[in-house]
Amino acid sequence: MTVSLGRRVTAEAVGTAALVAVVVGSGIQAAELTRDTGVQLLANSLATVFGLGVLIVLFGPVSGAHFNPVVSLAAWAVGRRGPDGLPLRDVAAYSVAQTFGAIIGAVLANVMFGRPWVTWSTHDRFAGHLWLGEVVATAGLILLIFGLLRSGRDHLAPFAVASFIGAAYWFTSSTSFANPAVTIGRAFSDTFAGIAPGSVVPFAAAQLVGTAAGLALVAVVFGRAAAAVALPHDELGPAVPAER
Template sequence: MSAIHSAPAFWRRLLAEFLGTCLLVAVVVGSGIAAQRLSPDDVGLQLLENSTATVLGLTVLILVFGPVSGAHLNPVVTLAQWWLGRSSGAGPRPGEVTGYVAAQCAGGIGGAVLANLMFEVPAGMAATGRTGGGLLVGEVVATAGLVLLIFALARTGRGALSAPAVGAYIGAAYWFTSSTSFANPAVTAGRMFTDTFAGIAPSSVPAFVGAQVAGGAVGVLLVMVLYPTAGRAADAVVVPQLEPTQARI
């Protein structure tokens, strides 16, 4: 007996993207606050604690929400999926892209607020400025690598590896990029709303988001060169969002 599959209802996909991004930012910010309190005199240990929690949390979130929405949890991934899939008819329509991005950004902000509430951090905008050309180059590299990884897995039928692979990549990029790998406009927007270890000052956000979009474009270009038929697999990014609708023998 086999099953016929279809994409879940759009509202369910939006809810999954909202919740997934919300919880991702809660993991990033919450573990950053915990690390700062547990290891107040060792920034390196703080980063290790923060990155470890993010790797594990992101992996779990992709496993939970991937079957519903694909678990993009990132506007750059959604835009890349639309761009690569537009010619083959795969991937989201423009209206779906808008909904995904809005849900992701709202979730990112909600996640920061949730982390602040859990750790009783006073509400307020972040004061940590993150400026400099080196940091922006780091964001371009981190985001380009993320997009390339995701679409390489999708195009070669290895989507089942997305959860651990994406988690591992982000964990590594915490350490090998100068910016500690935000690589996500929704997460960046959310991290404005916490004046803690993981925060980013609002004045630093436009440049970071611009670098992430540029990195996404570089990643898409690399995908098109290395995997010229990747657009045909755009529906399988990050994880195919399918559910059984009926069974047949």
């Protein structure tokens, strides 16, 4: 039984909202509990790892648990020659839902902690080394997701993707946003996890570059054979998850 586009889009919106609520909310909580930025980052990254893993398990059978426009775009790119690829219409619908969900998630986190609904972030992240970090993080994410699909190990995705994101919090200079929708959402909260609106576009551009690099690596390492399905065909179908 094919899952309808409406249900898949709803899953993407709700899942992305929950993911950003976890990222922003845990950032607020950490900043309120300690002034040690290392401890704040540790708390933020651990909450994101656990939250992302759960969300992929929950929503994967419905929408593929992308939660990320570049993952949806990559799913179209690798499956466009086959009958099971994600159509561009669905990529557009997913991307709108993911972005809307990310904004709602940031607003929800703000309100839960007694803050104004929207407080534009003043956390400037406008620097070349941070953009490089986003290229690396996004390329690694795409390589991981579609490498698992190509090798028939997509059942490991909830744990592998969450683990990669947790590690990338620490080994990339940008703390691994790797997601244009989440980047936009985090601009709506002037908190530890926020990003200034003026830093959003360069981050998103770096993420697109990273997506292209990741797809190139998938082709080189795993070959150009058609990937596994990019969207579920039944309630127990495989997932194509993504990062925060």
